[in-house]
Amino acid sequence: MIFLNKNHMGRIKRQFIQDAVENAYEKMRENNYNMPDRMHVGDNDNTLLLMPCFSGDFFSTKLVSIFPDALKYNEPAINGVLVLNDNATGKPLAVMDGAALTAERTGAVGGLGVKYLTSDDIETAGIFGAGVQGLSQAKYLLLNRTIKRLYLNSKSCASAQKLAADLEKEFAQTQFIVLDNPEKLVKESQVVIGATTSSIPVFKADDIDLSNKTFIAIGSFKPDMQEFPNEVIVRADEVYVDTLHAAKESGDIAIPLKNNLIEQDKIVPFSNLTRKIDFFNNNTYLFKSVGMALFDLTVATAVFRMAQKENIGQKLDF
């Protein structure tokens, strides 16, 4: 058995991780997986999510804990451990830092949204949120597109500035611009990525032409959390979700549905896309991700295989 932490995972190429997420969509098309509904355990204000998934030669279980009060102890609110097992014998093969794995795979899910739902020649982008996912979304955006100007917005200006400084080290060809004005960020960006835990939309759409833009919503994971205003999904010519559960799990879909602003059949699984969409002038596209255990499984599998090949990780004498 091997143990893989954040640093070990950082040594795996992003393209390889994104390909693993693409493999998850293939498995969805082939209906070649077994992913029961995740188990929610509540304990006072804390939550434990247990996310198992079986497919092919492996199965995995991700344990995610959400402890809001951890911040008081200067610890992260979200922690995770993923266990990867052999699907022929059940034998445990690897234990991974689940938070690091989630950060990478969620970045890659957004990256695939960019790959399939934006034009090759886009030059501007904006990201809301400067946390772990702001960073990860930026990295996978820049894996897929050569962005000249990347606008960053966060409730905390200092966080956005730190994110810009971190990204500048790796991506010299991109100009990172911290913007206080959310509406300006949307106006200036051909692709807009939401990576916040905001409960209310992070910008007002009243005065913005949403045409020729792709929106990627990553942050909202509860029915009462909404990152983008209703105008985006109403205006969108095409709306994709990583899983149809998003319609219940995320306010970005659930709220406009509940208010009858859109029809249910406007929501299309991202796995239906087998190639980059044909872009039409003035169109607006929306992709909403809530994540799922199948992504964890295919990414953990890929990471495990590469770790074995490249001798990455800490060996455990199981």
Next chain:
Amino acid sequence: MIFLNKNHMGRIKRQFIQDAVENAYEKMRENNYNMPDRMHVGDNDNTLLLMPCFSGDFFSTKLVSIFPDALKYNEPAINGVLVLNDNATGKPLAVMDGAALTAERTGAVGGLGVKYLTSDDIETAGIFGAGVQGLSQAKYLLLNRTIKRLYLNSKSCASAQKLAADLEKEFAQTQFIVLDNPEKLVKESQVVIGATTSSIPVFKADDIDLSNKTFIAIGSFKPDMQEFPNEVIVRADEVYVDTLHAAKESGDIAIPLKNNLIEQDKIVPFSNLTRKIDFFNNNTYLFKSVGMALFDLTVATAVFRMAQKENIGQKLDF
């Protein structure tokens, strides 16, 4: 974070582990724990059990896989991983070999049955089953009582002989006797422990006086698996279970209940016992265990604390 394998756990004193199981019963009496029903995931012939439990300063999740075909690959059918977390922050603290932990805690559960439900001066005992649990039950039996003659029976005579040889190395004062005849084992033993995966009772009671005997049933974990014949539970003056779930989960309780051979209220939680029972001549006692996540949690907690104190285990750079 630390990793603890079977060898690491073998260095923790058995008395310490048994005390941790006793602590689980205290928590049950105080209703001081949160243990949701475990999640069963079926995948073809394979099963994954997810067993979370919260109490006090820690929570744990045990992942147990049951892959019957693993034997074809010369791998064990049952594997497990336990993750122990800090209950203030959610932070993962330890990963343990779940099968090794289960072997120890289940031995200790049986050991407590012996401690509370047998007389101090018993000299004879019999164990059915020579697998991991046969070994573990013997070790914890001998932690609690000085047995002169310990009878061993297994479908495979060679396994019973190997078990006897293994036990002789540690317990020089006990005579280990392999017996082919199950009825003779019961007749000769003051305490009889079932540690098999048998679906049908391992002995016939017709011709046996069951008085002055304590029966400890560990093996059956499905409603159609029964280790001891109905006569035992019918004859028993007192019947204890580690959890009332046993009445549904194990055929040793479910079958006689279904056939109206006993009343539901004959089944008493072991946690009701706060001290050794008063023995009466000619009485028969039965204890049935099916296990639960709370045992895993209190034992994992104790093991973790001792491992930290004694510097046992492999450090993981989480």
